[in-house]
Amino acid sequence: MNLAFAAVNGALKIGPTMSQMQNVERQLREMILGLEIGPGERLTERWIESRFGASRTPVRAALLRLETEGLIGRDGRGWTVAPINLAELGQIAVYREAVEVAAVRLTAALEDRGGIELIAAMLDSCDAETPREEWHRVGLDFHIELARLSGNEFLLRAVRDAMTRLSRARWLEVRDEKALGRAWAEHHAILAAVRSGDAEQAAQLLSAHIAGSRDRLVTSLHDDRRGLRARGFAVVAA
Amino acid sequence: MNLAFAAVNGALKIGPTMSQMQNVERQLREMILGLEIGPGERLTERWIESRFGASRTPVRAALLRLETEGLIGRDGRGWTVAPINLAELGQIAVYREAVEVAAVRLTAALEDRGGIELIAAMLDSCDAETPREEWHRVGLDFHIELARLSGNEFLLRAVRDAMTRLSRARWLEVRDEKALGRAWAEHHAILAAVRSGDAEQAAQLLSAHIAGSRDRLVTSLHDDRRGLRARGFAVVAA
DNA sequence: GATACCAGCCTGGTATCCCAAATTGGTATC
DNA sequence: GATACCAATTTGGGATACCAGGCTGGTATC
Structure with missing residues (x-):
């Protein structure tokens, strides 16, 4: 048994049935943690929307969750990857x-x-x-x-x-x-x-x-x- | 200076400019913590929507935040006040x-x-x-x-x-x-x-x-x- | 050339509409 | 009377349209 996989699986519910929100959240988190989006970089909901093929509703939900994880923050009237x-x-x-x-x-x-x-x-x-x-x-x-x-x-x-x-x-x-x-x-x-x-x-x-x-x-x-x-x-x- | 007020004010940003999402989040949190909505009770987005006069978008944002606070949880395909x-x-x-x-x-x-x-x-x-x-x-x-x-x-x-x-x-x-x-x-x-x-x-x-x-x-x-x-x-x- | 100003664009915030799935209530069957 | 079944309703998930406010780039004025 792979402990690490169990951990990830338990936390993220990877599987065949994954909502758009979970999908966006997971991919965006990976891009941030993998530094594909640099610390301090601006994020717009429209960019994420087109990037992941989801509408703004799940995008906004994902952003709210990532905010509580401290990976992104609000910069006035916008989103910023945490520096x-x-x-x-x-x-x-x-x-x-x-x-x-x-x-x-x-x-x-x-x-x-x-x-x-x-x-x-x-x-x-x-x-x-x-x-x-x-x-x-x-x-x-x-x-x-x-x-x-x-x-x-x-x-x-x-x-x-x-x-x-x-x-x-x-x-x-x-x-x-x-x-x-x-x-x-x-x-x-x-x-x-x-x-x-x-x-x-x-x-x-x-x-x-x-x-x-x-x-x-x-x-x-x-x-x-x-x-x-x-x-x-x-x-x-x- | 009132320490307690400072704490609440800092956390909740009470003030003249408060978004619907903050409004719903704050009121719903108070209702849950004040036991006006009992532990274990079911919540529907439509009920909250009509109760607070906000549309589902800010309601859903508020629910997501309260979920991370542990005050509500998902019960299958619905929301439940944490027991x-x-x-x-x-x-x-x-x-x-x-x-x-x-x-x-x-x-x-x-x-x-x-x-x-x-x-x-x-x-x-x-x-x-x-x-x-x-x-x-x-x-x-x-x-x-x-x-x-x-x-x-x-x-x-x-x-x-x-x-x-x-x-x-x-x-x-x-x-x-x-x-x-x-x-x-x-x-x-x-x-x-x-x-x-x-x-x-x-x-x-x-x-x-x-x-x-x-x-x-x-x-x-x-x-x-x-x-x-x-x-x-x-x-x-x- | 510098500056004040204004129109257009872009942003997140919100409202609303549609959808699939699940729950529910009634009904027909045994 | 218990149960299997079906349709109507309700649910959260998602998509989209619209809005107000702020930013930007260009322009007219001095």
């Missing part, structure tokens, strides 16, 4: 630390922690041959699936929301193989602590992981901000 | 403990904690003569404003979301004067700890307060579930 906001990334790190640590503490206290092995398998499915997209996806899904194990819908939703908002920034981050390996090792260390039921250890490792991740991310984007702006991406300073 | 869900209340307590404790720790570490006095004043504005609605509102706003002091938008949003979802259940809770006084005292004790910069103490007091609040809430609603159902309210067991 990369370095200050916001710092706040998100604090937020996700709170909810992820709470979730991992809950999970470590559970009796049935078998789900951990599925997450470990997901991590192990990545190797040197794995494309960068896959590393990126697994890196996000690790935290989401870990939160899911807690069984708390609200912690899960919060983590998923945070990872969605971090997704583009993490994609833009320049990460060398060493950084990828370190993250991989840290993920496994967290899993080991949870597996052994050591909530305190798991919490500390996770906190450190999130803090380090935030520092590397903000530093990388801060250093690259000129290049990012040159690509037409709106970057808001910390 | 009172005792299991969910327990999960929300865990969630809000995570984010509120994180926020209060941040605030206790701030240099400028002057905002605390405004919150204390808000608490002190309630006395024996104060109507129940006001106690209810202040009890919710206390936690929201405390989170606002942290300066973290995401923690604030999370607390606001949690309090919105708890609002109806807390309104239905049978609280005697003793319980109100205890909550008032606990709130002040938390403020005192934050004021003195004792993050650890503030965190512990807040955790205990949330746990106690949850226990009383779930117990009260559990005991009253027959009465609630007799009033036509859908109550989902824990």
Whole structure:
């Protein structure tokens, strides 16, 4: 079973019967997260309408939902793809630390922690041959699936929301193989602590992981901000 | 300055220029939170349309937003006011403990904690003569404003979301004067700890307060579930 | 050449119309 | 009386027409 697919499928209801609104929402989200539409770019309902072959009714519904996800915002009397906001990334790190640590503490206290092995398998499915997209996806899904194990819908939703908002920034981050390996090792260390039921250890490792991740991310984007702006991406300073 | 009003005003943009969608959203939210529309009740877009004198377009936009707030949900091919869900209340307590404790720790570490006095004043504005609605509102706003002091938008949003979802259940809770006084005292004790910069103490007091609040809430609603159902309210067991 | 002004276009906001599917209520059948 | 069935109604999903306000580009004036 593919955990990641289950997650996506559960959230988005991919299937033969998908409404126009879900269709537009999904495709538009993918274009934004995949940076096919750059941060800061203007969106018009008419453009989306013609781009996806749906009328304005489902387009507007999709825009409203993406707004609540923080992927787009209102710019006066129009829609704008959310810019990369370095200050916001710092706040998100604090937020996700709170909810992820709470979730991992809950999970470590559970009796049935078998789900951990599925997450470990997901991590192990990545190797040197794995494309960068896959590393990126697994890196996000690790935290989401870990939160899911807690069984708390609200912690899960919060983590998923945070990872969605971090997704583009993490994609833009320049990460060398060493950084990828370190993250991989840290993920496994967290899993080991949870597996052994050591909530305190798991919490500390996770906190450190999130803090380090935030520092590397903000530093990388801060250093690259000129290049990012040159690509037409709106970057808001910390 | 009225903190509570500022919060509402900031969130809802009350003013002379309010779109139909904001109008419908606000009124419908008030009807749901005020239990004028009972938990579990069916909603049709046509009814809302005629009830508020707006066409279906803004009605549907408002419904989409209220759905993300968890106040309504889809029931097959229709809309339903979210039932009172005792299991969910327990999960929300865990969630809000995570984010509120994180926020209060941040605030206790701030240099400028002057905002605390405004919150204390808000608490002190309630006395024996104060109507129940006001106690209810202040009890919710206390936690929201405390989170606002942290300066973290995401923690604030999370607390606001949690309090919105708890609002109806807390309104239905049978609280005697003793319980109100205890909550008032606990709130002040938390403020005192934050004021003195004792993050650890503030965190512990807040955790205990949330746990106690949850226990009383779930117990009260559990005991009253027959009465609630007799009033036509859908109550989902824990 | 700079500036004040105005018409036309483009935007999101709203109202309304159509549609397929599902619910419902009555009816005929056993 | 229970049940299978069918038509009318109602539902949300979608498409489209219209509107007011703001932006733009051109033009006339100084």
